[in-house]
Amino acid sequence: xxxxxxxxxxxGTAGWMTAAAVxxxxxxxxxxxLIESTEIGIxxxxxxxxxxxxxxxxxxxxxxxxxxxxxxxxxxLGIDFRDFGAIGxxxxxxxxxxxxxxxxxxxxxxxxxxAAEGRAGPIGDYxxxxxxxxxxxxxxxxxxxxxxxxxxxxxYQFDATLFGPYLRRFAEAHGARRTEARIVGVEQDAxxxxxxxLRLDSGETVEGDLFVDCSGFRSLLLGxxxxxxxxxxxxxxxxxxxxxxxxxxxxxxxxxxTRATAKSAGWQWRxxxxxxxxxxxxxxxxxxxxxxxxxxxxxxxxxTPLADPRFLKFRAGRRRNSWVGNVVAIxxxxxxxxxxxxxxxxxxxxxxxxxxxxxxxxxxxxxxxATDRAEFNRMVDMEYDRIRDFLILHYHATTRDDSEFWNHxxxxxxxxxxxxxxxxxxxxxxxxxxxxxxxxEPSWIAVYLGQGIIPQAWDQRADRPGLNGLDRALASLRDxxxxxxxxxxxxxxxxxxxxxxxAA
Amino acid sequence: xxxxxxxxxxxxxxxxxxxxxxxxAFARALPGLTVTLIExxxxxxxxxxxxxxxxxxxxxxxxxIGLRERDLLAAGATHRIGTRLSDWTADGAPFVLAHGERSxxxxxxxxxQHWLNARRAGKIxxxxxxSVPAVLASADKFVHPSDDTNSPIxxxxxxxxxxxxxxxxxxxxLSRHIGILSVSGALASVERSPDGRVASLMLTDGRRISADLxxxxxxxxxxLRSTLDAQWDDWQTWLPVDRLLLGTATAQAPTPTxxxxxxxxxxxxxxxxxxxxxxxxxxxxxxxxxxxxRRILPxxxxxxxxxPGVRAQPWKHNVLALGDAAVVLDPLANANLHLxxxxxxxxxxxxxxxxxxxxxxxxYNAQSVRQAERVRDYQAAHYLPTGRTRGAFWKRAxxxxxxxxxxxxxxxxxxxxxxxxxxxxSFDKDDWHGLLLGLGMMPHIADPIASATAPGTIAATLKRxxxxxxxxxxxxxxxxxxxxxxxxxx
Numbered sequence: 006x007x008x009x010x011x012x013x014x015x016x017g018t019a020g021w022m023t024a025a026a027v028x029x030x031x032x033x034x035x036x037x038x039l040i041e042s043t044e045i046g047i048x049x050x051x052x053x054x055x056x057x058x059x060x061x062x063x064x065x066x067x068x069x070x071x072x073x074x075x076x077x078x079x080x081x082l083g084i085d086f087r088d089f090g091a092i093g094x095x096x097x098x099x100x101x102x103x104x105x106x107x108x109x110x111x112x113x114x115x116x117x118x119x120a121a122e123g124r125a126g127p128i129g130d131y132x133x134x135x136x137x138x139x140x141x142x143x144x145x146x147x148x149x150x151x152x153x154x155x156x157x158x159x160x161y162q163f164d165a166t167l168f169g170p171y172l173r174r175f176a177e178a179h180g181a182r183r184t185e186a187r188i189v190g191v192e193q194d195a196x197x198x199x200x201x202x203l204r205l206d207s208g209e210t211v212e213g214d215l216f217v218d219c220s221g222f223r224s225l226l227l228g229x230x231x232x233x234x235x236x237x238x239x240x241x242x243x244x245x246x247x248x249x250x251x252x253x254x255x256x257x258x259x260x261x262x263t264r265a266t267a268k269s270a271g272w273q274w275r276x277x278x279x280x281x282x283x284x285x286x287x288x289x290x291x292x293x294x295x296x297x298x299x300x301x302x303x304x305x306x307x308x309t310p311l312a313d314p315r316f317l318k319f320r321a322g323r324r325r326n327s328w329v330g331n332v333v334a335i336x337x338x339x340x341x342x343x344x345x346x347x348x349x350x351x352x353x354x355x356x357x358x359x360x361x362x363x364x365x366x367x368x369x370x371x372x373x374x375a376t377d378r379a380e381f382n383r384m385v386d387m388e389y390d391r392i393r394d395f396l397i398l399h400y401h402a403t404t405r406d407d408s409e410f411w412n413h414x415x416x417x418x419x420x421x422x423x424x425x426x427x428x429x430x431x432x433x434x435x436x437x438x439x440x441x442x443x444x445x446e447p448s449w450i451a452v453y454l455g456q457g458i459i460p461q462a463w464d465q466r467a468d469r470p471g472l473n474g475l476d477r478a479l480a481s482l483r484d485x486x487x488x489x490x491x492x493x494x495x496x497x498x499x500x501x502x503x504x505x506x507x508a509a
Numbered sequence: 510x511x512x513x514x515x516x517x518x519x520x521x522x523x524x525x526x527x528x529x530x531x532x533x534a535f536a537r538a539l540p541g542l543t544v545t546l547i548e549x550x551x552x553x554x555x556x557x558x559x560x561x562x563x564x565x566x567x568x569x570x571x572x573x574i575g576l577r578e579r580d581l582l583a584a585g586a587t588h589r590i591g592t593r594l595s596d597w598t599a600d601g602a603p604f605v606l607a608h609g610e611r612s613x614x615x616x617x618x619x620x621x622q623h624w625l626n627a628r629r630a631g632k633i634x635x636x637x638x639x640s641v642p643a644v645l646a647s648a649d650k651f652v653h654p655s656d657d658t659n660s661p662i663x664x665x666x667x668x669x670x671x672x673x674x675x676x677x678x679x680x681x682x683l684s685r686h687i688g689i690l691s692v693s694g695a696l697a698s699v700e701r702s703p704d705g706r707v708a709s710l711m712l713t714d715g716r717r718i719s720a721d722l723x724x725x726x727x728x729x730x731x732x733l734r735s736t737l738d739a740q741w742d743d744w745q746t747w748l749p750v751d752r753l754l755l756g757t758a759t760a761q762a763p764t765p766t767x768x769x770x771x772x773x774x775x776x777x778x779x780x781x782x783x784x785x786x787x788x789x790x791x792x793x794x795x796x797x798x799x800x801x802x803r804r805i806l807p808x809x810x811x812x813x814x815x816x817p818g819v820r821a822q823p824w825k826h827n828v829l830a831l832g833d834a835a836v837v838l839d840p841l842a843n844a845n846l847h848l849x850x851x852x853x854x855x856x857x858x859x860x861x862x863x864x865x866x867x868x869x870x871x872x873y874n875a876q877s878v879r880q881a882e883r884v885r886d887y888q889a890a891h892y893l894p895t896g897r898t899r900g901a902f903w904k905r906a907x908x909x910x911x912x913x914x915x916x917x918x919x920x921x922x923x924x925x926x927x928x929x930x931x932x933x934x935s936f937d938k939d940d941w942h943g944l945l946l947g948l949g950m951m952p953h954i955a956d957p958i959a960s961a962t963a964p965g966t967i968a969a970t971l972k973r974x975x976x977x978x979x980x981x982x983x984x985x986x987x988x989x990x991x992x993x994x995x996x997x998x999x
Contacts, residue, residue: 376920432861
């Protein structure tokens with residue numbers, strides 16, 4: 006049987022992730038050709054990731070230390086959100102839990118009760134991930150499942166401009182073929198609309214069975230050729246620009262977390278890598294000019310700028326379907342959600358995982374079944390919708406009234422799915438449960454509480470223990486959390502110990 | 510600061526297994542709660558109150574109310590590790606359903622995909638030959654799974670087979686022990702307040718019972734919940750059984766394996782208790798008369814009509830319907846009590862304030878209905894056209910229309926052996942694989958990931974695994990001896 010010929014359009018992060026995974030996991034089933042042009046830049050600006058990335062690294066069989074060296078990576082325990090709920094507020098959304106459930110009741114219910122009495126510290130004091138992040142410490146989670154030392158996960162912060170090339174070496178070693186060219190024409194089947202041939206600026210033509218569109222915002226195949234409609238979410242997520250500028254690392258420890266600071270017309274990221282710090286201001290062009298945004302960024306960064314401010318344009322939303330005909334879009338070509346919760350690479354990874362599971366049964370366009378396409382699109386929809394709601398929450402749950410931008414997001418109508426979730430939490434601290442997908446209970450709790458959604462009541466069962474006993478138990482837990490974090494090594498020292506430090 | 514009034518009292522209508530389970534679980538979870546149990550005459554149609562079957566989830570429920578396995582064994586329960594389905598397949602070959610992972614990872618890709626590849630390549634042992642609990646069940650053996658994940662006897666769950674009468678007595682004793690008030694009487698009328706909520710219950714002897722929250726655990730007629738509305742989603746289109754003949758046969762040696770035997774008119778089941786054997790025939794009333802049913806199952810005594818379906822809003826205002834009052838299913842998948850217990854724990858987890866605000870109720874109702882619908886789907890999937898089609902009952906059952914969610918599941922599986930994800934599944938992927946592959950459903954397309962490993966290697970590994978698994982039961986004592994040994998140990 007002839008192997009399926011996969012043509013990947015675009016060699017950014019999504020393109021090389023796809024090439025690496027497909028060549029590694031489906032070695033006999035397909036051949037992979039990736040077309041990219043060095044003339045076209047990639048969007049990747051310093052990337053913060055989610056713990057799921059580790060499954061990708063492991064599944065490909067990459068060595069963690071080697072991967073971290075190659076991408077100048079640091080460890081990441083969560084995101085520090087500043088000035089979101091109100092100016093001056095700060096909370097960490099950790100990759101980990103708060104406390105431990107007691108007698109079938111979630112920790113945060115007991116915390117709510119004690120906090121109402123003014124006898125609890127900030128909820129982050131009961132999370133090892135938060136405590137370690139605040140102390141700039143890190144260790145690999147370890148121990149029995151209910152040990153505090155195992156109560157968290159971790160991700161990486163790395164240089165996306167290095168991640169692509171790193172995966173390129175891997176993919177090429179596994180048989181992916183790279184073609185340096187720009188695409189100047191797309192020929193489609195007159196009846197089915199399937200893509201048949203790509204014409205390159207070299208004059209060459211490329212045929213394929215399955216085309217993976219990793220062309221970024223351009224969405225060359227899915228958006229242009231297949232004309233798949235765009236579903237616009239800017240009414241909820243008005244940010245449509247970013248300006249990025251890397252700086253030198255300040256002296257001192259490296260934070261094992263990303264920082265997101267709310268600004269008058271959006272928010273600013275700060276991603277500490279080994280060799281530099283990535284910075285950027287994500288903003289709404291309706292509320293601030295490019296010039297003013299760049300000035301605000303330059304004025305607020307620490308360290309010496311390593312480049313001039315660079316602008317990016319985007320819009321929040323997604324193509325109605327990500328897989329149409331024989332075209333699958335992965336990464337920004339399929340949709341965009343701002344990097345507030347570091348979801349871009351996760352979304353690409355999720356789509357790649359689904360594509361591999363639903364990989365066409367044989368070469369030729371009849372090898373792709375409508376059932377597989379529908380299932381792929383169903384999974385992508387579910388993920389996008391859930392992440393969308395979670396992101397909107399960061400804007401909507403606020404008391405900020407210091408700018409037009411915040412007045413808009415604070416008062417806008419949110420999707421019913423989110424309104425219901427918020428109301429459920431507001432009533433008695435219940436988090437809508439789902440068992441698959443991103444952002445489970447601790448994440449929602451972190452953002453709700455961190456941004457001032459304080460429930461009116463808590464689970465009645467949290468009233469069972471005596472108040473003084475509860476006070477003592479939480480105080481002791483807080484001490485244990487602190488000592489667990491204190492026992493961890495310094496983050497930078499840990500990277501060095503893992504032999505993951507880049508050569509000076 | 511807490512601003513809402515908490516629920517301080519509940520009244521439970523019906524003191525069968527569901528009512529007692531609810532009363533005890535609420536009282537255990539909320540020690541300050543006043544629980545009044547209204548012991549109404551039993552509704553013989555309340556299926557949950559008379560079936561012995563449970564799923565492994567019952568352990569969690571028992572943990573919550575403070576019952577240990579030995580308490581259950583002392584109350585006549587035995588272990589159930591699997592169910593043998595006989596004459597259920599196209600060729601009549603039996604297969605066993607048991608709950609647990611199959612043989613772990615043997616190469617990149619899912620285990621069932623490797624099995625399917627081997628099966629496509631040639632002869633291979635049945636899918637259940639790779640499941641440790643299924644192989645034990647097949648040999649009528651049981652042993653508690655080891656906590657050591659390296660042990661071959663690990664990674665599976667088991668359920669309990671209850672003696673319904675004694676289980677009810679146990680719950681009853683427990684309810685008294687923890688101070689639950691009980692009154693016996695029958696419901697005469699329901700008093701409503703102007704906002705639609707229930708204000709109080711009038712009993713036939715003139716007593717009036719008032720509470721913040723009312724639980725209707727009285728069986729499918731749900732005399733309390735149905736005063737609010739008559740809403741009911743009928744599932745008779747999807748499920749072929751609408752009548753049950755139940756009976757008792759003489760005692761047999763205890764076994765951890767239940768039997769489901771397909772017959773032309775439907776299916777028979779037997780469940781061996783300590784002192785008797787419960788047996789039944791599930792059939793369709795328009796195909797088989799009660800007297801024919803009695804000829805097929807001479808031990809049969811009681812006829813129970815079943816109208817499968819669900820209440821889309823089991824919780825409305827301050828009335829919560831539980832058990833058969835909320836969802837009615839035949840006993841095919843042993844999920845009746847499982848659904849009732851899950852609903853009770855969910856109600857406690859989502860307990861609203863005294864106002865019973867819609868927000869919490871909507872979440873409760875959505876989760877409960879989703880869960881019940883997936884159990885319905887799993888039961889409906891027992892009648893695939895790839896399985897038995899002989900006999901009037903099976904001919905029709907295999908051609909019944911299917912709910913969209915099941916159609917989606919079956920399409921995905923038939924296509925490439927993949928199961929789409931649904932929230933609130935009671936039966937996990939291993940359960941679905943066991944059922945669909947046991948019924949002879951063969952996916953059309955080989956899995957690309959599993960296919961990356963050379964078939965020769967996989968075939969050899971599978972052969973070794975099947976042999977190793979088949980050798981396990983011989984090392985274990987017969988179940989009656991194991992049970993006796995457990996009880997001596999106490």
